[in-house]
Amino acid sequence: MFGKIRAWSQRHPKLVDSLWLAPLVGLCVMTAISYTGRAPIGLGGYLALSAALLVPLFWRGSHPRVVFAIVSLISFFQWLAGVDAFPANAAVLVALYTVATRCVFRWALAACLVSEFGIFLALVQWDTVSLSTFFGCTVFVVTIWLTGLYANTRHRYLEGLEERAERAERERDHQARMAAAAERARIARELHDVVAHNVSVIIVQADGAGYAIDSDPEQARKAVQAISRTGREALAEMRRMVGVLREDGPGAADYTPQPGLAQLEELVHGSGLPVDLRVTGVPQELPEGEQLAVYRLVQEALTNTLKHGGPGARALVEMEYGMHELVVRVTDDGRGAAAPRSPDGHGLLGMRERVSMYGGAVQAAPRPGGGFEVLARLPVAA
Structure with missing residues (x-):
């Protein structure tokens, strides 16, 4: 119940301020007709001065110190003009409570x-300065002040509880993600062991079938059947474990084959840059993993050109097939060394990690004549 009221009050702060001020506004209206001060200012002056004191209170939630300063100065000038205090001067106490609550x-x-100084000036104006009267007014002002301080302390305490609860929730989610990551890493290791074992069995059976295919066809047929059975088991086990690794991820149901060199031209044309692709030498068949590494390297290099090359930058992707290595070079004519670098970027590190898996190396640096160059060399198996 109280939580709903608090949430509603936070959504409608101006309306809540109006409800709190309604009794004071009503009191000012009721006393307006019968107002007669020592230095009469008339009904119009009374209403104008009351409005000048009450209207700023609608902004006391967002600007408590400014509102307190405004109503205090208005009350001080009222005292200088010899105008007696009236109900609207209670705006000073309302502003005092707000300052104590929020500052x-x-x-x-x-x-x-x-506020204490204002009380003293009012008592001097009324010629009622006495220790007992001043003490009574002081107790009233200090009570309002202490109530505001208590509300401030409680508000900060509740904010601290909410912050600790949010932090505990974030830490709990973080621990859950860490536990899930650790479990998936364990599953990945098990997947490696299972696939490695089954592939070893397949290799042994295939070698046996190759030796027995002429001398013992029946044994060769059994070996081929064992290869088929073991391959199906390995594939089923791998699908199960990969399904666990992929669940809750962005690609949980994505079984699209990974891109390779066949999709390189499509990547170049869809990069959003004017890019030329040149292939020299005799293309050779590369393992799918190595093709993926080359594809990601070109993709990351073109992305860097798009982000840092500047407007009008062009790129050139060159692939040179040699007898023993594949050379991939991505160059551009962008800003080069003058381009700002992202402090949290990991693209070049990812390139090096992918290429190093296949015994290659990557060099990435600004070109002397301007622009940027990414050069990768990957060995090609005979």
Whole structure:
């Protein structure tokens, strides 16, 4: 119940302020007709001065110190003009409570001292300065001030509880993600062991079938059947474990084959840059993993050109097939060394990791004449 009221009040702060001020506004209206001060200012002056004191209170939630300063100065000039205090001057106490509720202690203490000084000036104006009267007014002002301080302390305490609850929830989610990552890493290791074992069995059976295909066809047929059975088991096991690794991820149901060199031309044309692709030498068949590494390297290099090359930058992708290595070079004519670098970028590191898996190396640096170059060399198996 109280939580709903608090949430509603937070959504409608202006309306809540209006409801709190309604009794004071009503009191000012009821006393307007019968107002007769020592230095009469007339009904119009009374209403104008009351409005000048009450209207700023609608912004006391967002600007408590400014509102307190405004109503205090208006009350001070009212005292200088010899106009008696009236109900609207209670705006000083309302603003005092707001300062004590929303500001740090030094501002709250300063507002309390200003209010005490205002009480003293009012008593001097009324010629009722006495220790008992001043003490009674002081108790009233200090009570309002302490109530505001208590509300401030409670508000900060509740904020601290909410912050700790949010932090505990974030830590819990983080621990859950870490546990899930650790479990998936364990599953990945098990997947490696299972696939490695089954592939070893397949290799042994295939070698046996090759030796027995002429001398013992029946044994060769059994070996081929064992190869088929073992391959199906390995594929089923791999699908199960990969399905566990992929669940809850962005590609949980994505079984699209990974891109390779056949999709390189499509990548170049869809990069959003003017790019030329040149292939020299005799293309050779590469393992799918190595093709993926080359594809990701070109993709990351073109992405860097798009991000850092500047407007009008062009790129050139060159692939040179040699007898023993494949050379991949991606160059551009962008800003090169003058381009700002992202402090949290990991693209070049990812390139090196992918290429190093296949015994290759990557060099990435600005070109002397301008632009940037990414050069990768990957060995090609005979």
